[in-house]
Structures are given as structure tokens and as C-alpha cells.
Amino acid sequence: MLKEALTLFIPSIAKWSCNKKVRKKIEIEQGLSCPSAFEDIKKIDPNVLKNVNEKEIEIKGKLEDKAKTNVIGLTISVTLILGAFSLLQNIYGKLGSGFLYWIAFSLFVLSVIYMLSAGLNVIHVLIAENTIHVPALAKDGEEHKKDLDKQIGLNRARNTIRNNYVFTSYACIRNSLICLLLVMIIAIIPIQTKKTNNLASSTYNNFYYSEAAMDSINNGVDRLKVELFISSQPSQEGTHSVVDSANKLYLKYFESNDTVNVIIIETYE
Known part of the structure; x- marks a missing residue:
């Protein structure tokens, strides 16, 4: 169970293990020997062996085509990963550098x-x-059949190794997309723990003021008029931009959980 779970998270483990066994069994790297592909080649027609060997070569081409198809999946993954940068920024904007943000960041890194x-x-x-x-080509008779048998075994082994690499590539693309999907889910979770727009150090009742808003107040804007006007507006969570024509003020604020975060205060003539 643990090994299967580990293989799902790290697909390359199974590939390394299987390919190592295949390479060791047939000694491909040293080219010393190869197990017989058939139990009794004496009873098999050479033409049958040729056809089998040709099919193994065709399988090689099909596996390479699958590998090329994976390039399309990689292109999609790269596009989604580039788009995930903005998702991480949104998550940081909502959650700050909290636990969920670091989970999302870790998933993003895993996806890459x-x-x-x-x-x-x-x-x-x-x-x-x-x-x-x-x-x-120079061999004939039984020697030719033995040689064909050996080449079939080698080609089958090569195809087994190729197949392991292609499957691992599929599994990695799958895991990459799953990680990106989890990042997207975290990004759309309807919670917000970070106060927006770098709220400043000044708090009055349930009103929080950004540094830019405090600069306007320090330059002569009446804070009580700002709070009275915002209090007179319909209460609704979210970011609001309003104009106080009586006091000639442009206000932008964020309202959430009975608190008001004043972001911008600008005067106009």
C-alpha cells in the first residue's frame, strides 16, 4: 500500500525499478547476452520471426508517437503554470503568508x-x-533464427523501457495538472484573512485607515465626515468607490465583518 502510494506521488520510482531489472536481465548496456524470446525456435519459421521483429520495431514507432503526443500535454501544463502565477498573487492577497498560502505555493512548485x-x-x-x-544479414539457417530471436528479445526489452518512460511522462503530467487544480481551488475559497491594501497603523472604532488615507486626514480632511458619510452608505461587503459631493471627497474603502478599511481619500474641486 505504501509503495503504491509512493509510486503515485513519485512516478519515476517505478520506472527506475522496472528499467533496472530489464537492463540487468538482458544485459543491454554490455551487450553480452539476451534471453531467448521463444522457448523453441527450431520449430518456428524464419519468416514468422522476421514478422515478429518488424512488429516490435513498429511498436517502437508507436511509443515514440505517444511521447510526441505528450508534448501537447506539456504545452498545456506550461500555459497553466504561467497562469498560476496570478493565482498565487490572488491567494497571497486574500490569505497573506499563512498556512494555506504556503500549501498553494508548495503545490505550485510540485507542479513545475x-x-x-x-x-x-x-x-x-x-x-x-x-x-x-x-x-x-550474413547469417543463415539456425544461426539466422537464433540471431533473429536475440534481436526480438532486445527490441522487446527496449520497448519495455520506452513504455515505462512514456507512462511515467503521462503520470507526471497528470500529477502536475492535479497540483494546479488544487491551487485553483485554494484561490477560489471564499475566505479572506489578510487585511487589504497595507492597512496603516491608525484605527478608530471599526474604521481602519491605510497610510495614504491617513496622509489625507493629516493634510486637513475631516475624519469624522469621512466616517459619517461611509456609515450612511448601504452596508455591503466588498470594495466600494463613492463620492461625497457635499464635502468634495472621493473615497475608496473595503467593508467586511462590520469593519471598514479606508483605502483612499482624495479631495477634488
Whole structure:
């Protein structure tokens, strides 16, 4: 159970483990030997062996096509990751540097790591594993059949390794998109713990004033008139921009949970 869960989070673990077993079994890297693909090749027609080997080569092409298809998924992931920057900014604006923000940031970083891992797996399939084993033309008879049998085994092993890389790439793209989806969910959670617009140090009753608003008050704007006018407005949570024509003031404030955060106070003639 633990191993399966770990494989879901880190798809490359299964790939490394399986590929290591395959490479060790057939000794591809050293090219010393290869297990027989068939139990008794003496009873098999050479043409059948040729067809089987050709099919293994066709499978190689199909796996490479799948790897190329993954490039489309990577393009989508990159686009979503670029868009996630604004989501992180929105989350920080709502939640500040709290626990949920760091969860969202961690998920974003994981999404980037998964995307890079998927790309590396695709590149590996198309470049590092781009090998085909073909039988020697000079051999004939039983030697030719044995050689065909060996090449089929090698090509099957190569295809197994390619398939592991392609599957791992799919899994990484899947995990990347899941992480981005979780970031989006956190971004739309209807909570706000951070006071907006860098609220300043001045608080009067349930009114909070930003530094810019306090500058206007210090320059002669009557604070009580501001509070009376805002209090006379319909109470509704959210950001509001209003004009106090009697006192020739433009006001912008944020209202939430019976508190008013005054953001901007500007006078006009």
C-alpha cells in the first residue's frame, strides 16, 4: 500500500525499478547476452520471426508517437503554470503568508517539478532510447533464427523501457495538472484573512485607515465626515468607490465583518 502510494506521488520510482531489472536481465548496456524470446525456435519459421521483429520495431514507432503526443500535454501544463502565477498573487492577497498560502505555493512548485520530469522523460524516449536491433544479414539457417530471436528479445526489452518512460511522462503530467487544480481551488475559497491594501497603523472604532488615507486626514480632511458619510452608505461587503459631493471627497474603502478599511481619500474641486 505504501509503495503504491509512493509510486503515485513519485512516478519515476517505478520506472527506475522496472528499467533496472530489464537492463540487468538482458544485459543491454554490455551487450553480452539476451534471453531467448521463444522457448523453441527450431520449430518456428524464419519468416514468422522476421514478422515478429518488424512488429516490435513498429511498436517502437508507436511509443515514440505517444511521447510526441505528450508534448501537447506539456504545452498545456506550461500555459497553466504561467497562469498560476496570478493565482498565487490572488491567494497571497486574500490569505497573506499563512498556512494555506504556503500549501498553494508548495503545490505550485510540485507542479513545475512534475512538468519538468515529464519533459525529461519524453526527451529520453526520443533521444537516449532511440535504438533498433536488427539481425545480421550474413547469417543463415539456425544461426539466422537464433540471431533473429536475440534481436526480438532486445527490441522487446527496449520497448519495455520506452513504455515505462512514456507512462511515467503521462503520470507526471497528470500529477502536475492535479497540483494546479488544487491551487485553483485554494484561490477560489471564499475566505479572506489578510487585511487589504497595507492597512496603516491608525484605527478608530471599526474604521481602519491605510497610510495614504491617513496622509489625507493629516493634510486637513475631516475624519469624522469621512466616517459619517461611509456609515450612511448601504452596508455591503466588498470594495466600494463613492463620492461625497457635499464635502468634495472621493473615497475608496473595503467593508467586511462590520469593519471598514479606508483605502483612499482624495479631495477634488
